[in-house]
Each structure stands twice: as C-alpha cells, then as structure tokens.
Amino acid sequence: MKKITKSEAEWREQLTDEQYAITRLKGTERAFTGQYWNNHETGEYSCICCGAPLFTSDDKYDSGCGWPSFFSAPNSELIEESPDFSHGMVRTEITCSQCGAHLGHVFPDGPAPTGIRYCVNSASLSFKDKDKHGKEE
Numbered sequence: 001m002k003k004i005t006k007s008e009a010e011w012r013e014q015l016t017d018e019q020y021a022i023t024r025l026k027g028t029e030r031a032f033t034g035q036y037w038n039n040h041e042t043g044e045y046s047c048i049c050c051g052a053p054l055f056t057s058d059d060k061y062d063s064g065c066g067w068p069s070f071f072s073a074p075n076s077e078l079i080e081e082s083p084d085f086s087h088g089m090v091r092t093e094i095t096c097s098q099c100g101a102h103l104g105h106v107f108p109d110g111p112a113p114t115g116i117r118y119c120v121n122s123a124s125l126s127f128k129d130k131d132k133h134g135k136e137e
Contacts, residue, residue, distance in 0.1 A: 003100075046127075063117055
C-alpha cells in the first residue's frame with residue numbers, strides 16, 4: 001500500500017482539534033473520556049486519519065485502563081511500533097503504518113492468548129458498526 005502524506009494544513013482541515021492533537025502531535029486523551037473505551041458494539045476500528053482497518057471488536061476487551069484495549073491486531077502490518085521514552089517512561093508507541101498517525105501504546109500485560117495490550121486513543125479511531133448479519137451499517 002502507498003503511504004499517505006498530507007501537509008499539516010490538510011490534516012488540520014480533516015481532523016477535529018482533539019484528533020489532530022492526538023494523531024499528529026502524539027497527544028493522549030484522558031482515561032475514561034474517549035468515545036470507544038466502553039464500546040461493546042460489533043464492528044471494525046479504523047484509523048481516523050486514513051481509514052486503514054486496524055482492530056476488530058473480536059479483539060477488544062476491558063482492561064480497566066480507560067482506553068480502548070485490544071489483545072490482537074488482525075492487520076498487524078498496518079501498525080508500526082517504536083520506542084517511546086517521553087514523560088520519563090519507557091514504552092512502545094504504536095502508529096498507523098499508512099499515514100503515521102499516533103494511535104497509543106502497546107504493553108506486554110494483556111490477556112491470553114497473546115499477552116499483548118494495544119492501548120489506543122479513541123480519537124485516533126473511527127468505528128464501523130456491523131448489524132446482526134455481518135453487513136456494515
């Protein structure tokens with residue numbers, strides 16, 4: 001897939017102030033405030049910036065951390081990991097491989113079968129709900 005590049009002005013025009021601050025400036029929403037942390041609907045979570053399909057509701061679980069958490073990324077090639085030493089911590093940042101959007105962080109404290117917790121900002125995601133027949137609404 002071809003990488004998506006836009007100017008800062010184009011990103012600002014496309015995104016809300018919060019989405020821009022999180023995805024382009026590596027910000028973080030406050031715990032328990034994002035749109036999807038407590039979402040229990042069936043569907044797919046995509047990058048808010050470019051629409052790349054990143055996670056599904058089948059991989060989502062309640063980690064108690066206040067952000068949407070996933071134990072797997074079905075399209076793991078769409079997620080890049082890099083060391084993050086900001087704020088005096090050692091973490092692994094996750095970004096969208098297609099557009100470079102900051103998504104959140106990944107931790108090795110998730111449930112079986114992977115032991116992974118992708119901790120993702122709601123503002124970096126869009127959600128496509130699926131009806132009972134598996135069709136997008």
